[in-house]
Amino acid sequence: MSPGAVLDLGASYAHRELDHSIFQYIDQRTDDVNGFARLTLEGEIGGLCNRLVAGGTLGFGTYDSRRYLNLGGHPGRLTASSTDRARSHSATLQNTLHILPDLALVAGLQLGEAYRASRDRFLSDGDQSGSATYRYANPQIGLLWEVTPEAQVFTNLAWATEPPTIGDLTPLAARGFSALKAQRARTIEIGTRGKHGGLDWEVAAYRASIRDEIQLFDPTGTGASLALNADRTIHQGIEAALSWIILRDLASPGTGDSLTLRQAYSFNDFHFDGDAAYGDNQLPGAPRHLYRAELRYRHPSGTSMAPTLEWVPQGFFVDYANTVKTNAYALLGLRAAWDFENGLSVFAEGRNLTDKKYISSASVAPVAAPNAALFEPGFGRSLYAGLQFWF
Incomplete structure (x- = not known):
């Protein structure tokens, strides 16, 4: 890498199995693969100090689920079977430009897409398959003031999006693939961090206005909670x-x-x-x-x-x-x-x-x-x- 450039890479894989005899006998297998890359470039633009961070994430998951009648802790007749898939990826660009020696302007943008799909393999009660794609763009802007070399004051205005999970979209308490929207938030934050002598601190106040927050509700009044949008x-x-x-x-x-x-x-x-x-x-x-x-x-x-x-x-x-x-x-x-x-x-x-x-x-x-x-x-x-x- 050239001077002032840092590249970070990472990846993970997780395999989980669950055999659990509760209200029914549950047999589940889950595989998750995740990766990320982040490039940091530090230099100057027009004589002003500048720091650029570009990154991306990838995530893939498969979820194989079968449910059976619980016969004394052993699987009986098959009652449900499905294969679920989830995919999420995002690209982020954030730039910090020191417009004054002790004042920096921070601007960024995140682009992302999430895909969720469920394929029903137990069709005797109807086909409950479904899929959904969520695309989003989240901007960010903020200021960073270095009051002293060891103390900072910051403020940010940022947007965020959280797509529903497969579990939200395929609840056990309801049939079919849910029509949930992604949760969206606009957050403003102001705070300070730093140290002086034997004192280290970080304090922040925030307010997030959220639309379509995913919460658990009981729309039928039967005690069966479902993930729905507030x-x-x-x-x-x-x-x-x-x-x-x-x-x-x-x-x-x-x-x-x-x-x-x-x-x-x-x-x-x-x-x-x-x-x-x-x-x-x-x-x-x-x-x-x-x-x-x-x-x-x-x-x-x-x-x-x-x-x-x-x-x-x-x-x-x-x-x-x-x-x-x-x-x-x-x-x-x-x-x-x-x-x-x-x-x-x-x-x-x-x-x-x-x-x-x-x-x-x-x-x-x-x-x-x-x-x-x-x-x-x-x-x-x-x-x-x-x-x-x-x-």
Whole structure:
């Protein structure tokens, strides 16, 4: 490569198999192939510093599924059979031009296409085959101001498109191939990142106006949820991360040990925007506030110890009608690690040390019944250990 040019390439392949006897006996095979390429060119245009990034992604997937009557955990008569295919590819171009020494203009464009198809092989109940193609163009424009060599302020206006998945288009609760639209969003963001002394930070506020957001609804009132397009929704909030070295040389002057407070906070205000059925209700399933923190003591020998906290001070709704909420909770943990000079790192971590009973996530419903099976419990007291080796 020429000076100022960097090329990144990557690829992956995943094969998964599932044999599961639940309401029916399910036999599934999935193969996914993905690849990406990214070229970065740094130089000058008309005497102004410029950085150009061009990239592309490719993804292919096949999904072979069969369902049988569940005869005591063994497959019985075939009830459904299909072969599904998904293809997604995109090309992205982003340019950063320093119109002033400390001010850069960022502009970009993403072009993409996604194809989804399902071929029904069990035709005794009719042919449920179908296919859909989604094409999109997503522009981006923004400004980046380098207030100091170590601190930046940024703002962006960007468009995004998310096509439905095969699972969205071929739900078990309905027959046929769904006519879902792709989810589209326009997001404006402003924030700052940087460091000063022992302080590192990143804070951003955003507002995304979304059309045709893919959500799970129950259009028939039978309790069978289907992926459908909502009308208009809003996702807005704040994401913040802060790392602060509170103390150095705790043991004695010149020791080199330190005490660091690391924090992450998110405020999530996700709601309908004048929906005919739900007005401006909050979207279910996401906590409005989430705070994580750790206070880490680190010794230059490579030993570290950190008590941890995960706090959800306010439960989240589990239905679109906003009638039922989960409970708030706080989880305490402790993590210890040892980093050796040969590149080996060993860690042990205890989570939820007080064995708190809490709801970590939930399914969603239009209106939650008192006995609805929506809540999914979080893990109780648990211990994890592992190692890493760096070459």
